[in-house]
Amino acid sequence: MLSETCIVLVCLLASFFPLGRSLLNITFPTPHPKPEHVVQDVQRRVNESISRRQTLQISKKDQSTCLTGNPIDDCWKCDPNWPNNRQRLADCAIGFGQNALGGKGGEYYIVTDSSDDDAVNPKPGTLRYAVIQEEPLWIVFAGNMHIRLKEELIFNSYKTLDGRGANVHITGGGCITLQYISNVIIHNIHVHHCVPSGNTNVRSSPTHYGWRTLADGDGISLFGAKDIWIDHCSLSHCTDGLIDAIMGSTGITISNNFFSHHNEVMLLGHSDGYLPDSAMQVTIAFNHFGEKLIQRMPRCRHGYIHVVNNDYTQWEMYAIGGSANPTINSQGNRFTAPSDPDAKEVTKRLDTAEGAWKDWNWRSEGDIMVNGAFFVTSGESLEVNYEKAYSTEPKSAALIDMLVMHAGTLGVGGRGNNLGMFTTNGGLPGLISGDDDNDDYSDDSGGHKLLCLCFLNFLYLIPLAVML
Numbered sequence: 001m002l003s004e005t006c007i008v009l010v011c012l013l014a015s016f017f018p019l020g021r022s023l024l025n026i027t028f029p030t031p032h033p034k035p036e037h038v039v040q041d042v043q044r045r046v047n048e049s050i051s052r053r054q055t056l057q058i059s060k061k062d063q064s065t066c067l068t069g070n071p072i073d074d075c076w077k078c079d080p081n082w083p084n085n086r087q088r089l090a091d092c093a094i095g096f097g098q099n100a101l102g103g104k105g106g107e108y109y110i111v112t113d114s115s116d117d118d119a120v121n122p123k124p125g126t127l128r129y130a131v132i133q134e135e136p137l138w139i140v141f142a143g144n145m146h147i148r149l150k151e152e153l154i155f156n157s158y159k160t161l162d163g164r165g166a167n168v169h170i171t172g173g174g175c176i177t178l179q180y181i182s183n184v185i186i187h188n189i190h191v192h193h194c195v196p197s198g199n200t201n202v203r204s205s206p207t208h209y210g211w212r213t214l215a216d217g218d219g220i221s222l223f224g225a226k227d228i229w230i231d232h233c234s235l236s237h238c239t240d241g242l243i244d245a246i247m248g249s250t251g252i253t254i255s256n257n258f259f260s261h262h263n264e265v266m267l268l269g270h271s272d273g274y275l276p277d278s279a280m281q282v283t284i285a286f287n288h289f290g291e292k293l294i295q296r297m298p299r300c301r302h303g304y305i306h307v308v309n310n311d312y313t314q315w316e317m318y319a320i321g322g323s324a325n326p327t328i329n330s331q332g333n334r335f336t337a338p339s340d341p342d343a344k345e346v347t348k349r350l351d352t353a354e355g356a357w358k359d360w361n362w363r364s365e366g367d368i369m370v371n372g373a374f375f376v377t378s379g380e381s382l383e384v385n386y387e388k389a390y391s392t393e394p395k396s397a398a399l400i401d402m403l404v405m406h407a408g409t410l411g412v413g414g415r416g417n418n419l420g421m422f423t424t425n426g427g428l429p430g431l432i433s434g435d436d437d438n439d440d441y442s443d444d445s446g447g448h449k450l451l452c453l454c455f456l457n458f459l460y461l462i463p464l465a466v467m468l
Contacts, residue, residue, distance in 0.1 A: 029226060029250045031279040032096065035304045039329060042094050042283065042308060045071040050399065069402050070286055072231065072255055086162055087138055090185060093229045095283025095306060097253025100229040102160030102185030106136030111145065116172075119151040119202045120209050127170075131155045132205050141166040148172045151197050152215045154204040157181040163188035165411055173197025174215055175238070178225040179204075182251075185229045188409050191219040194238040216240035222249040229253045234408040236261040241296070245282065246270035250303075253283045258408025259297070260290040269301025272324040272351075278302040285309055288407035289319070299350070300326035307333060311404045314338045318348035328362040330375065334400045337373035346375040368400075 032038055050069035066078040075092035076082050090104035113125040122128035127147055130139045136158035144167040152174030161184075168189050170176065175194035178184055196217040203209035215221070217239025222228055224247045235242040235257060242259055244267040245252055259265055266284075269277040280303030289297050289312045297315065298305065300322035308331045312319050316338060320328060328347075337344040346369075349357040361379030369375065 029248050029276060029279040031250060031281050031304070035096075035281055035306075035327075038096055038098075038281070038283070039306050039308075039331075042285065042306065043331070045094055046309065046403070049074045050402075068405065069399065070256070070404075070406070072286070073406060083165070086140070086164070087160075089162065089187060090160065093185075093231070093253050094255070095253040095285060096251050096281040097227065097229040097283060099183075099251060100185055100227040100253070101136070101158060101183045102229070103136040103138035103158055104160070106138055106158065109133075109137045109139045110142050111139060112142045114145040114147050116147060116150050116153075119200065122203065127161075128153060128203075131159055131161075132203055133159075134205060138162060140164075141168050145169070146171070149174050149194075149197075151200060151202045152177045152212065152221075154179065154202055155181055155184055156205055158183045160185040161187060161189055163409065167409075167411075170194075175218070176220045177215070177223070178221065178228060179223040181225055182227045184225070184227075185231070186220065186233060187229075188232045188411070190234045190409055191242075192234070192236045192238065194219050194240075196239055216244075218242070218244045220244075222252065223247050225249045226251040230255070230257065232256045232406075232408065232410055234258045234260075238262065241265065241267050243267075245280065246277070247274070248276040248279065250280045250282075252281070253285065254287065255283070255285045256404075256407050257287045258290055259287065259293060261292045263294045264296045264299070265289070265293055266296050266298035268298045268305060269303060269324065269326070272301055275302070277324075280304070282306070283308070286403050286407060287311070288404045289313060289315070295319075295348075296321060300328065302326055305329065307331070309333060309400060309403050311400045311407070312336060312346075315343070316340070317343060319346045321348035321350050322360075322362075323350045323352055325357075325360050327360075330362075330364045330367055332366040332400075334368045334370060335373040335375070336370040339371070341372075344372045344374060346373055 049071040052067065067074055071094060072092050076088050079085060079088065082088060087104050090102050093100055109130045111125065111127050111130060113123060115126060116128055119128065127139070130137055131153060133156060138160045140162050146169045149170065149172035154177045164187065170189060170191050171193040173195060174197050175191055176186070194217045196214055198212045198214040200212060201209050202212045219235045219238045219242040220230060222245035226249060228251065230243065236259065242262055242265050243254060246267065247270050268280060268282055282303065282305050284298065284305065284307045287310045289310065291313060293315055295315065295317040297312065297319045301324040304327045306329045307320065310333045312333060312335045314336050319335060320330065322328065335346045347362060358378050362377055363379065364375040364377055367375060
């Protein structure tokens with residue numbers, strides 16, 4: 001009788017808690033069988049894009065708006081008609097997340113209402129109403145918006161969040177949750193000041209809502225998600241991580257983002273003992289890790305992490321850390337160490353003795369070390385472990401300024417890259433021309449001046465072990 005009672009109790013717990021379900025039904029995601037081939041492809045595309053830029057005789061103005069050498073941006077921005085062909089973006093991803101379709105092939109959904117009043121019954125026109133739908137959607141914004149979430153924003157599969165042409169800020173409770181879904185693209189969005197929320201009902205599809213326990217306050221949380229691409233976003237000031245990917249998430253590219261003002265920036269892997277994360281594969285490319293960051297850029301457990309052509313502008317503790325034998329493939333990055341003489345090391349093996357990590361495969365190829373920075377490598381010889389991964393030389397970190405010059409959000413409220421405002425032209429997405437170089441908190445779609453948020457530090461909440 002006792003054993004039957006325990007079985008029933010476990011099943012009930014599993015029905016309510018994501019961790020319970022995952023423990024009862026642990027499935028290992030299928031990784032790419034040749035991750036080094038994905039690495040090769042990334043470098044090939046970077047080399048081709050830079051060579052194209054150097055070969056073509058173009059004017060100085062053209063160089064500032066197109067052909068940057070960044071293969072993602074050159075893929076769509078060099079098309080003068082891109083505003084009427086926004087879904088071309090879905091063909092531009094690189095790395096392990098390159099198969100993310102987002103809402104490609106789906107209808108356009110225009111967010112016209114920045115409110116988030118009801119997490120169970122969202123209103124048509126709101127962002128929450130769009131992301132829970134079953135069908136593929138390409139989600140755009142009618143104007144500048146500050147979306148203050150009441151609860152975490154739970155996505156359904158096959159969605160693109162396309163903030164090009166608008167100044168879109170997402171703050172508040174949650175914020176973005178990608179749980180047991182696939183094929184999501186998040187592009188050109190400010191995500192910041194995310195705080196814990198939960199212990200309430202939240203809708204995740206048109207036919208389902210359920211009780212959510214306390215969310216930690218991550219900017220973007222991936223939980224058992226795959227084929228995800230996060231590009232040209234600006235992330236800062238969240239309670240927990242800016243981007244966390246755990247519980248078997250894989251097929252992820254994190255590119256062209258600007259990270260700043262945060263402690264634990266990025267977590268990849270749930271726990272040392274959670275073996276499905278050994279199939280995690282993540283590409284981290286062309287990002288700018290900016291001012292006032294402390295650690296976890298990223299912090300990895302298990303998996304294969306390709307860190308390529310990023311700019312690290314100091315850190316306080318370490319840049320790249322890990323445990324549980326992750327593979328770290330660092331290529332063509334620029335690491336600028338802080339002035340603290342005890343924090344010059346780029347890498348940190350956490351909670352592991354040297355005798356245990358000396359065989360972990362952590363490699364640095366073509367990285368530039370500035371202000372005394374140094375990368376402690378380990379593992380098998382280059383030839384044995386990485387085969388042909390380096391047959392295409394990673395582009396010199398001397399080109400980092402060119403590759404990451406537009407990291408973060410573009411256009412309105414962005415970092416000096418004019419894209420224009422979103423509008424419609426005969427039912428097709430388009431642009432309003434004109435000067436759009438506004439400050440981060442410019443007017444929202446309702447015409448009200450947005451005020452900078454201040455969050456008090458009295459939210460001493462104990463995070464759930466599930467999110468670590």
